[in-house]
Amino acid sequence: MILVINDFSTFLGKKGDRFVIKKENKREEFSTNNVEQIIIAAVSSISYGAIRLAIKHSIDVVFLSRGGTPLGRIYPCKLGGTTLTRKKQLEAYYSTVGTNIVKNLVKAKIMNQAYFLKSLEKTRKDINFTSEINSIVNIAKKIPGLTGLIDDIRGTLLGYEGIAANKYFSSLSNILPFKGRDRTSNDYVNIVLNYGYGVLYTEAEKACILAGLDPYFGFLHKDRYNKPSMVLDLVEIFRPIIVDRAVVTLFSQKQINSKCFEKETYGDVFLSKEGREKILSALLSRLNQQIRFKGKKTSFKNIILGESRSIAQYVLGNIPEYEPFVYRW
Amino acid sequence: MILVINDFSTFLGKKGDRFVIKKENKREEFSTNNVEQIIIAAVSSISYGAIRLAIKHSIDVVFLSRGGTPLGRIYPCKLGGTTLTRKKQLEAYYSTVGTNIVKNLVKAKIMNQAYFLKSLEKTRKDINFTSEINSIVNIAKKIPGLTGLIDDIRGTLLGYEGIAANKYFSSLSNILPFKGRDRTSNDYVNIVLNYGYGVLYTEAEKACILAGLDPYFGFLHKDRYNKPSMVLDLVEIFRPIIVDRAVVTLFSQKQINSKCFEKETYGDVFLSKEGREKILSALLSRLNQQIRFKGKKTSFKNIILGESRSIAQYVLGNIPEYEPFVYRW
Numbered sequence: 001m002i003l004v005i006n007d008f009s010t011f012l013g014k015k016g017d018r019f020v021i022k023k024e025n026k027r028e029e030f031s032t033n034n035v036e037q038i039i040i041a042a043v044s045s046i047s048y049g050a051i052r053l054a055i056k057h058s059i060d061v062v063f064l065s066r067g068g069t070p071l072g073r074i075y076p077c078k079l080g081g082t083t084l085t086r087k088k089q090l091e092a093y094y095s096t097v098g099t100n101i102v103k104n105l106v107k108a109k110i111m112n113q114a115y116f117l118k119s120l121e122k123t124r125k126d127i128n129f130t131s132e133i134n135s136i137v138n139i140a141k142k143i144p145g146l147t148g149l150i151d152d153i154r155g156t157l158l159g160y161e162g163i164a165a166n167k168y169f170s171s172l173s174n175i176l177p178f179k180g181r182d183r184t185s186n187d188y189v190n191i192v193l194n195y196g197y198g199v200l201y202t203e204a205e206k207a208c209i210l211a212g213l214d215p216y217f218g219f220l221h222k223d224r225y226n227k228p229s230m231v232l233d234l235v236e237i238f239r240p241i242i243v244d245r246a247v248v249t250l251f252s253q254k255q256i257n258s259k260c261f262e263k264e265t266y267g268d269v270f271l272s273k274e275g276r277e278k279i280l281s282a283l284l285s286r287l288n289q290q291i292r293f294k295g296k297k298t299s300f301k302n303i304i305l306g307e308s309r310s311i312a313q314y315v316l317g318n319i320p321e322y323e324p325f326v327y328r329w
Numbered sequence: 330m331i332l333v334i335n336d337f338s339t340f341l342g343k344k345g346d347r348f349v350i351k352k353e354n355k356r357e358e359f360s361t362n363n364v365e366q367i368i369i370a371a372v373s374s375i376s377y378g379a380i381r382l383a384i385k386h387s388i389d390v391v392f393l394s395r396g397g398t399p400l401g402r403i404y405p406c407k408l409g410g411t412t413l414t415r416k417k418q419l420e421a422y423y424s425t426v427g428t429n430i431v432k433n434l435v436k437a438k439i440m441n442q443a444y445f446l447k448s449l450e451k452t453r454k455d456i457n458f459t460s461e462i463n464s465i466v467n468i469a470k471k472i473p474g475l476t477g478l479i480d481d482i483r484g485t486l487l488g489y490e491g492i493a494a495n496k497y498f499s500s501l502s503n504i505l506p507f508k509g510r511d512r513t514s515n516d517y518v519n520i521v522l523n524y525g526y527g528v529l530y531t532e533a534e535k536a537c538i539l540a541g542l543d544p545y546f547g548f549l550h551k552d553r554y555n556k557p558s559m560v561l562d563l564v565e566i567f568r569p570i571i572v573d574r575a576v577v578t579l580f581s582q583k584q585i586n587s588k589c590f591e592k593e594t595y596g597d598v599f600l601s602k603e604g605r606e607k608i609l610s611a612l613l614s615r616l617n618q619q620i621r622f623k624g625k626k627t628s629f630k631n632i633i634l635g636e637s638r639s640i641a642q643y644v645l646g647n648i649p650e651y652e653p654f655v656y657r658w
Binding site for chain 1: 337340342369371372373374375376377380381384385391392394398399400401402403404405406407408412415416419420423538543544545546557
């Protein structure tokens with residue numbers, strides 16, 4: 001179980017080999033055998049004994065801000081759970097473990113773009129993306145054949161990703177009022193997409209940290225130093241599913257209008273408070289949306305966390321393969 | 330300053346931007362500007378606010394056992410001080426930063442062997458190590474010329490190290506009752522050396538952890554997985570200075586005798602309690618011995634910590650070169 005402590009009047013202590021949570025007159029005990037992670041979002045104080053107990057049993061302790069952002073975590077000095085994960089993650093970069101992660105992530109991203117276009121085709125009689133979808137799927141099929149280390153295949157892989165992205169966004173430009181994806185463009189769609197991807201980063205960063213991955217060491221985006229490049233890697237697969245889907249809905253339902261934006265004197269366009277709120281609300285409801293996955297009801301948010309945990313398990317060698325989430329609507 | 334808390338009746342809290350230490354009726358405050366590390370060896374409890382304050386200001390928090398062994402530390406989730414150090418340490422392996430560390434460590438180790446033999450020659454009229462010392466120094470001189478990444482030069486470097494070690498220990502075998510260094514041998518000298526190196530590891534492991542280095546990721550000994558290979562790297566330079574020196578003294582003063590050992594039925598020889606205590610006492614007094622270094626009086630123990638901090642500073646790019654400690658007696 002994951003012990004979440006989010007009340008300021010709580011004391012986290014220990015008694016023998018058990019954690020004790022005291023709050024006013026209530027008192028609960030938890031065996032170390034049942035606790036795999038302690039998430040501390042608020043607590044009045046923690047005993048030194050409780051911290052030592054967690055370290056002794058390699059129980060991960062993560063500190064969150066009041067807003068839910070991970071601030072820090074306790075790592076055991078002996079090679080244990082999370083320490084090992086980060087070590088293996090960095091080492092994976094220089095072996096085929098990293099290559100497999102990168103190839104599978106990019107392939108899944110491209111397939112998620114294709115499936116999203118397919119789902120749009122299904123609901124809209126006026127569009128036909130068949131040729132673009134076929135091209136995109138054909139690009140995805142080339143990826144498994146790539147061999148070598150990450151640095152050997154990055155160029156080719158980014159090339160494939162770029163071609164697929166072009167086909168994908170030029171398809172979306174039949175539905176959305178823009179000419180295509182351009183991070184620096186001032187058109188409404190790109191501004192909304194930028195904001196949406198930003199929200200997705202935050203969610204993926206949390207997921208990386210909770211899973212024990214180093215968010216600052218990615219595989220595909222490794223060269224972006226001081227950027228959470230593992231997060232940038234992870235979001236790839238979720239961009240179409242979470243953000244692009246929400247953005248298409250927002251524009252189709254004409255929820256995005258000029259009130260959502262502010263213009264600066266020199267022509268730069270920004271989201272207004274109203275705009276930010278609209279997009280955030282759409283994204284959060286998408287993130288919390290329940291779907292059936294592996295026979296269980298779960299939210300997209302949980303799937304993002306699950307993907308991080310799978311990557312961690314894969315670099316640790318606990319699972320034979322990392323198969324990223326592909327959403328077949 | 331380094332805030333060391335080692336009393337069980339202490340509470341570590343915060344007030345505004347200051348740490349507050351309460352103990353019975355006493356109360357002290359420390360500004361975050363003055364605190365670079367908090368070492369918690371014992372404390373009754375810590376407030377969540379104090380932990381958040383430390384994380385916010387990238388102040389390293391290390392938890393020690395009652396015996397002084399580092400148990401765990403708090404890492405900020407944002408790329409900060411210690412997180413960055415570990416990241417850079419791992420990346421150094423795959424660049425010339427790592428090569429330089431490895432070359433300089435091995436060279437310093439070999440030079441420390443040569444200087445130790447020289448110091449023995451000075452005090453003992455009956456021995457002459459000049460030819461061996463010259464050979465050892467000549468081997469050390471070859472090291473700076475090696476180029477490539479660690480994996481390219483490791484073989485050659487270990488070869489040089491081996492030749493120097495042979496000359497060094499065959500010289501010592503004129504003084505010590507053994508045929509040479511053999512980790513698995515049952516002779517008294519090798520058994521005492523093994524124990525001594527073990528004590529040195531513990532000291533070096535503490536130093537690595539306190540300096541923010543990952544003890545499990547070394548450069549020269551990288552392939553020894555699940556072993557604290559950074560520790561094994563670091564101890565190289567200190568073996569002759571700390572352990573070999575103490576061991577030569579113990580044997581020369583005839584402090585080591587048959588009471589120091591126990592024999593098992595099948596012939597294996599082990600240190601007795603008395604033996605362990607004698608060696609430990611000799612090593613601790615060597616570790617605490619004050620010498621003048623860089624114009625200041627300091628102990629060998631502090632120099633070990635200083636070396637770890639220098640390696641950390643070097644991988645971070647804060648100093649242009651890592652020049653390991655060479656002791657010219």
